[in-house]
Amino acid sequence: MNAKYPFTKMQAVGNDFVVLESASWPETADWAVLAIRLCDRNFGVGGDGLLVMGPSEVAEVRMRMFNPDGTEDMCGNGLRCIARLSYQRGLFGGGGAGGPAEGFVETLVGLRKVAVREEGTITAAMGVPEFEPTQLPASVPPGIQKIRDYPLSLEGYGEIRISAVNTGSTHSVLWCDALPEDGHFFALSPRIENHPVFPERTSVLWARVAHKGDAGSPALLELRIWERGAGETLGCGTGACAAAAVAVAENRVEGDSVLVRSKGGTLQIHTRGAGHAITMAGPAEVVFTGFITADD
Structure with a gap:
């Protein structure tokens, strides 16, 4: 019945x-x-x-x-x-x-x-965002304390550079001047997700700095998102936090307020840098x- x-x-x-x-x-x-x-x-x-x-x-x-x-x-x-x-x-x-x-x-x-x-x-x-390889988790050579601008080899393609962080879920951020077109995005994102460096897989965030931020306006990041276990999504909360955390850690933006825009909308992230908790606001x-x- x-x-x-x-x-x-x-x-x-x-x-x-x-x-x-x-x-x-x-x-x-x-x-x-x-x-x-x-x-x-x-x-x-x-x-x-x-x-x-x-x-x-x-x-x-x-x-x-x-x-x-x-x-x-x-x-x-x-x-x-x-x-x-x-x-x-x-x-x-x-x-x-x-x-x-x-x-x-x-x-x-x-x-x-x-x-x-x-x-x-x-x-x-x-x-608090976690950058240590054991917290991601990630399998990298001993002595590497953070995966930041890290060279990741993809067979048949070459080398890309990623920065990885755990904001409740594992994310790899790839900085680019322009967000990738479909061919590039769908070819590489699942390969990065399932790369052996990440035994539990990773979500993939293609990111660009649209505005670095100044006294009059917060920084703005733009994302195209590939989530582990889901594929492309219009938005990702832990991903927005991850992109903001990496941007602040690498001095790519100014200030402690970062807007993160993806296909589905914009989230506001507040972070004061390494060792500090992140807050996320949105609908x-x-x-x-x-x-x-x-x-x-």
Whole structure:
């Protein structure tokens, strides 16, 4: 006999998700299998990932995110979606007199504090970026303390240079004067994602500095994004944090506020450099709701 289970479709700067609330699903639900099925854009609901929202013993809510290939990961845009939905469900305190409603979300990489404003902006504390190879993780020769402007060899192509950082998920940043065209992007991005230097794979961020920043305006980065386990996406929250962190570390931008623009929209990142936590601010919204029919 078939049963119906509710879902919510959400998006944050074009990064779209199928959101399931675990209380409405059987305890035996296999989230990884559901991610593969539901994220399929031809035979499922379609999405860049599956978000599972559930109770937490240490926070107001717990978030899990599964890529379309079923692997579990951290997701910054997904975090803002869960924050928005939690706010709508009345799980966060505050929010009076025009102030934000605040709370904590338990994630794969620890607790993340979020603040939701009625006008739509959601701010999230994203933790301290990790540059050490063991924290990425990355397999590099002993003595290399950070993967910064690191030569990566691709058979049949040659050498590219990357800077890698973990902002809850592993990212490799490739600086370019112009964002790549489709042929270059789709040929090289999956090869970098699956390069043996990264045993758990890496997302790939093609980045350019559109504005270095000055006293009158924040820096602006432009990205084209290839996410591990998902392919090209319109936006990536942890990726925006990664690009900003690398840009600041390499003195490519001025100031501690960086706008990061991708195909789906713009996020505002605040970072004070190495050893300091990053905050991310941007929107998230419900697109539609529905029901999924499944066997009991």
